Amino acid sequence: MNVKLCVLSVGALFFLGQTAFAQTTKKDTAKTKVIDEIVVVGVQKKKREEITQAVSVVGGDELTRMSASSTGITNMLQGKMSGLQVSTNSGKPGEPGSIRIRGAVNVSATIGASDPLFVVDGVYMTQRQFNSIPASDIESVTELKDAASTAQYGSRASNGVMVITTKRGKSGKPAITYDTRFGFAYKPKDVNFTMMNTAQKIQFENEMSGVGVNPNPVYTPAEAAELMAQDHDWSKDILRNSSIQYHNLSVRGGSDTNSYYASLGYDTDSGILQELDGFKRYSGRFNFDQKVSDKMKLAFDFGVTNVKTQDQRYSYNALSPFYSLYTLNSYEPIYNSNGSFNPTTNSINPVDLRRNEVTTDWRTRLTGQVSGTYEFFKGLTFKSSFGGIYDVRKNKYIVRKGSEIAKVYGTPDGSIRDTRSDYWSYVFNNRLDFTKSFGQHKISAVAMFEYNQEDFGSLSGTKRVMLGPDVTDVGSASTPFAVTGNTTSTRFVSLLGIIDYNYAGRYLLSGSIRRDGNSRLGTNQKYGNFWSASAAWNVAKESFFDVPFFNDIKFRYSIGTTGNVSALLDYQNLISVVSGDYGTDPTSGPSNFVGNNDLKWERKESQNLGVDVVMWNNRIKLTAEVFKDNRKDFLYAIGNTPFTGGGYLMSSVTNAGNIEIKGLESELNVDIIRSKDFDWSVRGNISMLKYNVKSLYGSNTQLSLDGTTFMRVGDEPTIFKMVKSAGVDPTNGDALYYKLDGSVTNVYNSSDAQFLPGKSTLPSAYGGFGTTFRYKGFDLNADFSFQTGGYSYNIMAQNLSDFSAYNQNLSTDAFNYWKKPGDTNVLPKPNVNGLQSTDAFLQKTDFVRLRSVEIGYTFDKKFLGESLPVNSIRVYGSGQNLALWTNYTGDPEIALASETQANGAFIPGSISLYNYPNTRTFLMGVQVNF
Structure with a gap:
């Protein structure tokens, strides 16, 4: 369901697939007519038929069905929109x-450098801040893909834009909804491999x-029997089934002069690690719209979330x-005979680690916005708004006194690190909107000024020698060890102009220019200038076009430029000084970073050609796009830069080269059956991309990214460079x-590493498909996602097959x-050097995943009767991550190799290590509407 903002002319509203319909007073659904679909396109709202841009929309109700596992809204969007690739970290x-939107590629040590811009009700947010908003508070999410839509955000939009609107009030008596669900999640069985048991x-x-x-000598029968007696399953000592619960109470209503929306929510997911409190969130949201006079309106928004996480x-x-x-042997006990923790073959006991080295994180986010709109005369309005987000974080890391892990770290008396930080961002926006219609002509324009500032500060203190293992206040530890902190500030200033022309709904023109x-x-x-121009032609509205089963055929073309600085940290344009402590004396000196006075915008030049087809009384909707993006002057951190003031080798950020991305994407929605009691719709989307590095800075033809993946002129970004395996000599x-x-x-030499054309982390195609089925009160929704064409170096699979790691547990593949x-078709003959790093474990990340299934039944007012003050009750059950089809050893949906990337640069999916696994979730829920 991709439409939420609709104008209802008559009858009752219901949704099928991605299309919204109004049910007429007659029961003959063949006579239903389509109501106007209003889509948020950047800083504007347009009817679907007026859009000249490439956009995709997902409605809030669809996200609510996916919100069971508290893994963040972005994860719920996987497979929902063409052009959008989501991988679960x-x-x-x-x-x-x-x-990523349309293959956005940024090479940076900053996680999230390839993320799109997130705009929530006009306020800019990071992905983590956006994810803290409960899905139940979201009205719609719009993906802006081409320059005609993204150029309105200029310097921050080359990775695409996600525009989010939250729910607001509407006129009518108060509508109260209570939604609750309970369930559990667990680690699914490993795919395509099995770990060895003790025998x-x-x-x-x-x-x-x-x-x-x-x-070591062969085990004697007595030794083997002793080990067999100690057999146990480490997963039962480390993992558990998580406990999930969710509660949300909302009310929305209003009158002719005002409207309001309020919600309170609580959800928790304990996570699958024993004894840890994985995730808790408290949330509240309130907004109010007041019509002060016929010309003036005021609006107020406020939201608060408090999130607590605990993790190893x-x-x-x-x-x-x-x-x-995966690496501990099943015959290794947790405890020694004297009750102390067994250090295990890894020298660290995971149970001791879980209990005695814990990180707890608290984040409180306040968002707010006030705005006023004044209509000078019909068609000319002025709106001024001020909105911001204040994010306070407290993080505490403890290594408990007297624990085995404290002794391993060389701090037997324990240590405490307490970090506090705050982030404050605000947006001050002033705009004029003009609209004028005369005859079949319609002209509209926007003029806007915007100022945005982001301030961040942090302070962290570490002390050692705790009073006791459970006295965790940093002030109670006796020995100061380190104090660090920093303060940064970023400022944006922008001017924007947009103009649109519409002739009879047939010919549409739009243009924008922004200076940032x-x-x-x-x-x-x-400063930089960013612009766009787009045009559309609706052939179905021409007098010469008379094909009854076509409702609309609209051709679109757009061209324009956008920019990006998301891969750039504060002050990387300057030569900076660092300070610290050396013994008891403070010190200062130049940092290892060289500023660049010529550092400029990463720019993207985009072209898009699209077509929208609506057929058979809106039963079939097809959208297709072809596009070409030229990403110019992408940002890259260069190491070993000579420092002009001396002999230091430092690093700097520069504009490193150009990348071309071409693609084809399509969305299809079909209402197969549409009747009073029976509806069935199917949907699907696919994106296919090709990449090419066109040039690199200076005379360079290649750049190393993380030691395994590279950029090379003429190839895809993130191409792998490895020694190629020739297999195993069957004779010896x-x-x-x-x-x-x-x-x-048969002699391994790392200098024989070579580029592997066509093998990169980037998939060549990805998308999703699903179906919605309703029969009277019953409903069913199912969604799948898929990708193909990408590769990942599966270090985990290699490690678990490596016979030289005989002291650790291995997969049964090691027997082969x-x-x-x-x-x-076997592994080499065992030797003490083990398996070398080659492309033998460079595996395709192709997969098809059954993302979610939900089945529900709604008891309507007719069934409940007039005596109950309840309009409807829906009972439902859902499951997520229910099945995975892949040839990959393990889970191919890898975005983050581990907690920290191996070599600095963040290349999602380049290597597969021991990450927190995707869980399988089951829930039961009830939604009550009053």
Whole structure:
């Protein structure tokens, strides 16, 4: 359901697929007529038929059905919109995903550098701030894709824009809704591999002793029996079924002169890690619209959310509970015979870690906006608004006194780190809107001035020697260790002009120009101009076109420019000074970063050609787009930059080159059956993209991104460069490798690494499909998502098959090694060096996922009777992440390799490590409408 803002002319409203209809007073649904669809297109609202831009819309009710697991709204959007690629960073409750529009590629150590711009009711937010809003408060989400729509946001829009409107009041008696659901989630069974049990691991270690890899002797029967007696499942010691609950109470109503909306919400997801309090959120929202006079209106918005999360690390080592889950042997006990924690083969016990090294995070976000609109005369209005977000964060990290992990860290008396930070961003916006119709002509225009400022400050203090393991106030620890902090400020100033022309709904023209200034850029490049032009022709409205089953055929074309500075941190345009402590004395000096006075906007030049087709009384809706984006002067951090003042090797940010992206995307929605008691609709979307690095800065033809992926002129961004495996010699079991000249050798040499054209992290196609079914009171919704064409270096699969790691647990795939002449499709003959880094474990990330299924039944007023003050009760059950079809070893939907990327640059999906897994969720819920 992609439409929520609609004008209802007669009858009752119901939704089918992505189309909204008004039911007439007659029961003959063949005579239903389409009501006007109002879509938020950037800073404007337009009827669907007036749109010349490439946009996609998802309604809030659809997101509410997906909100069960508290994993963030962006994750719920996967497969819902053409052009939108969403990858789940992890299954951690509340964690945002990696999100790209039309293949936006930014190479940066800043996580989220490729994210689109998020605009919530006119206020700019980060993805994490947007995700803190409960889905039940959202009216619609609009994806802006081409320059005609994104250029209205100028310097921050080259990654695309997500425009979100929250629910507001409407005239009529108060409508009260209470929605609640309860359920659980768990880690699904591993895909395409199985871990060894104790008997298998004993057998494998004995085999490795036999071939000389394991220096330990073969286990005696008595030793094997002793280990078998200690067999247990580490997953039962580390994981649990999470507990989920959700409550939301909302009321909306109003009169001819005012309207209001208010909601209160609470939801929690304990997460699948034992003893930790994974996610809790309290939320409230209130808005009020008042018509002061015939010419003046006022509006007030306020929202608050409080989120608490508790977590362990999930880095690529034994500090991650998920690393321990896979690498600890099932015969290793949790406790020693004296009751102390067994350090395990990883030297760290995951249960000790969970109890004694804990990070707790509290975030409180306040959002607010006041606005006033004055109509000078019909067709000319002035609106002034001031909105902002204040984000306060408290983070506490504790290593408890006396714990084994404290001894491992060399701080046996424990340590406490307390971090406080605050973020304040506000937007001051003033605009004039003009609309004039005469005959079949309609002209509208917008003139706008906007100022945006973002301020951030943090202070962190660490002290050691705790009074006791449970005395966790930083002031109670006796030994100061470190104090750090920083303050940053960013300012944007903008002027915007938009003009639209509409002739009889047949010929549509639109243009915009925006000038932006930004404090992050170099002294010589503070300001930039961004523009767009678009046109549309609705053939179906021409007098010569008389094909009854076509409702609309609209051709669209747009061209324009946008910019981006999201990959740039504050003050990277300046040479800066850092300070710190050396012993008891303060010190200062130049940072390891060189400022760049010529640092300028990353720019994107875009062209888009689209067609919208509506057929058979709006039963079929088809949208198709072809586009080309040229991303020029993308931002990149360069290491080893000589410092002009001395011999230091430093780093700097520069505009590093140009990337071309071409694509085809389409959305299709079909109402197969549409009647009084029976509705059935299907929907689907697909995006197909091609990438090409056109040039790089200076004379460079390649850039290393994270050591595994590169940019190279003529290839896709994030192309892999690895030694190519030539398989296994069937005569002797040696691992074989391709040299650069194409010959084959059994000697591994990392200098033989070569580029692998066509193999990058970026999928060539992705999308989703689903269906909605209703029979009288019953309803069913199902959604799938898919992607194909991308690759990931599956380090986890390699590690779990590597016979040289015989001391840790492995997958049963490790048994499949060369044993005798003639063996094929096997791992090499075991040796002490283990498996080398080659493309043998570079795997396709193709998948199809059953994202969600929901089944419900609605008891209407006729069934409930007039005696109950209830209009309807809907009972439903839902499941998420119900099935996964893939040839990948594990879960291919990998965005973040681990808690921290291995080599600085953030390349979503480049490597697969031991991440917090995607969970499978089941819920039961009740929605009551009063």
